[in-house]
Amino acid sequence: MRNFSSDFRRLVRSLMIVTAITLGTSGMVSGQGTPADSTQAAGAAAPAAGGAAVNGDPVAGEALYKANCTSCHAMNKRVLGPALAGVNQKYNDEAYLIKWIKNAPAMVASGDERAVKIYEEYNKAAMTPFPQFSDDDVRNILAYIQVEGDKKPEAAATGGAAAGAESADTGVSNFMIIGLVAVILIAFLVILVLNRVISTLERLLLNKGEAILAEEDEVEEEAKDKFAGLKRMAKNKKLVFFVVLGFVILLASFGTVEMWNTGVHTGYQPVQPIKFSHQLHAGTNQIDCQYCHSGAWKSKNATIPSLNVCMNCHKYVQATEKYDGEISPEIKKIYTALDYNPETQAYGDNPRPIEWVRIHNLPDLAYFNHSQHVKVAGIDCQKCHGPIETMEEVYQYSPLTMKWCINCHKETEVKHEGNAYYDKVIAAHDQIKKGEKVTAAVLGGLECGKCHY
Incomplete structure (x- = not known):
């Protein structure tokens, strides 16, 4: 133990020497880094030159632009309409641009050469007229477009210069030096305390060794x-x-x-290739379930909707206002699967299917017919699938076990009034009560599904 104590004291002396050398070196590095830091700060403080004069109020124009223009236009990329950066310099005619934005279809109908050319270039997609805008509103939008279009390249250059300046900074800040000194002092105090503890332990072991044993x-x-x-x-x-x-x-x-619980998958929620939100479509937008799942009304399976059903809306609805003028990443997946070009609105020759992951999967031994429940019985989709209109991502709500189905059949009242299917069943029962002959055909024995399952 005494050998360990002497070794520990030698270690303390070595640490004190290293501390002194470290403090001296840090001071030298800090002194050398000061001129470079001051030069860099002076360079960073230099103001950027340039900037074109802007007519109108770009701040007011920004609100109008984002509320009315982002669904069809982006600054530096063609969407449904052309990219807007540099439009003031391209046309250099404020009166013409004001007239175009207020009522573009009227200019095309009048035979204006430039208006007709733009109309033909963008697949004859007419621009929405904005007669509610005043001339000052249009000037404010054009001012915002000019400022925003000029700002992005400068921002990129400024970012590069800042990155270069940051990488060039190799000096040691005062905060780093103070922190280093504080760490060394704390380490020194800890070493002193440990040295005192070791001495105390040596005395205890010598005086009370027998008691410990x-x-x-x-x-x-x-x-x-x-x-x-x-x-x-x-x-x-x-x-x-x-x-x-x-x-x-x-x-x-x-x-x-x-x-x-084997085979019961309540709560099963796989990751789908497209993050389709039932909460947005069925809840917020109140789209009927059978608009997409048309088979639930007329066949055994509810069916997965084809991408053409999606394109009924998403050929025009692209959610660009939420992605800074860019098309939503999830909508892009639909375009990729269909090999669809949103700029030319043309389909390619290499479509691919979306590989959806099935959630509600009954065993082969169980026969379930959607039309029998949805059309004949009039049961709502939520009875089995739960509050589907509130689900951001769909999961299996019900257990789908045999016990669950039997309990539902025991509790659900059959509403046969005015239902042609049940009228036939009740008529057959009346024939039986009267003692009349009831054939298999009367009970539906000629239906294809009775034999061809």
């Missing part, structure tokens, strides 16, 4: 006594019997629960 012997005896108690308990046959019985009951309970 005696306590260790007592602990070993107590441990032996504990094991002896366990051995006595193991010899008690009644206790052993009840412990084993409880263990068997516990295992049987866990096994029963696991076997009962």
